[in-house]
Amino acid sequence: MCPHCRAFITTKDRTCPYCNEAVAPPAARRSSGPVLGGFIPHARFNTVIILVINFGLYLATSIYSMKSGRGNAMGLDSYTLIDFGAMYSPAIAAGQWWRLVTAGFLHGGLLHIMMNSFGLFDLGALVDEMYGTSRMLVIYFVSSVAGFYASSLWKVGPSIGASAALFGLIGAMIALGTRSRSSAAGSIRSFFVRWLVWGLLFSLMPGIDMMAHIGGLAGGFAVGYIAGEPRREGSPGEMLWRVLSWVCILLTVVSFLKMYLWLTHTPQ
Secondary structure, eight states, X not given: OOTTTOOOOOTTOSXXXXXXXXXXXXXXXXXXXXXXXTTEEGGGHHHHHHHHHHHHHHHHHHHHHHHHTSOBXXXXXXXXXHHTTOBOHHHHHTTOTTHHHHGGGOOSSHHHHHHHHHHHHHHHHHHHHHHOHHHHHHHHHHHHHHHHHHHHHHOXXXXXXXXXXXXXXXXXXXXXXXXXXXXXXXXXXXXXXXXHHHHHHHTTSTTOOHHHHHHHHHHHHHHHHHHOSOOBTTOHHHHHHHHHHHHHHHHHHHHHHHXXXXXXXXXX
């Protein structure tokens, strides 16, 4: 969008074709071209990776639950979810902080994971396009952790699911619309406020973790508002967000390693 006349232009334009004003070089967003031989669009690459992790864990927990005789793929049992890293406040209070991370990648049944995946597929790509890859990963991570931390203060658990991070992505888009006073920003803000209203109404249903959604929303809005849109590639600000994104990835890997060690060394 041209910063002078607010007309939509391409990322290759150096001069706005509508008002003839010079525009800055393109920000540090991902290219929209495809990766993996055209199989996955660039903007959806990180989203697809998250979805693959979610479905991989769903398959593993389903098999584990069925072998235990306590549940099945349509509805996993609480013991299985706790074993694989669900938010469980007594365990978190005992020092298992990594549950605040792993809980966001677990799902309790087929309907649960399909609903979250449907929202993540679109929202993840949109936030990636608007904020850039590094900011999107930080927003997703912080939203999920903030959501399950808020949940741990409110309930015992177990609590799981990507919806805390999804509410964080919605919060980030509302923050994007709040930072600017343009008509386009107002439209973005209004659109995602409607998403938020429907999401919160859905959260009133029995069994839905409202506090995880509210915590995720607050975390996503805060990071989105602080982050703003990407700046020039290679600038100190962009380098900082890249480092922060790798810190989030590293913490996620460490959390799953701790979950695996705990699972394999705990008597079942």
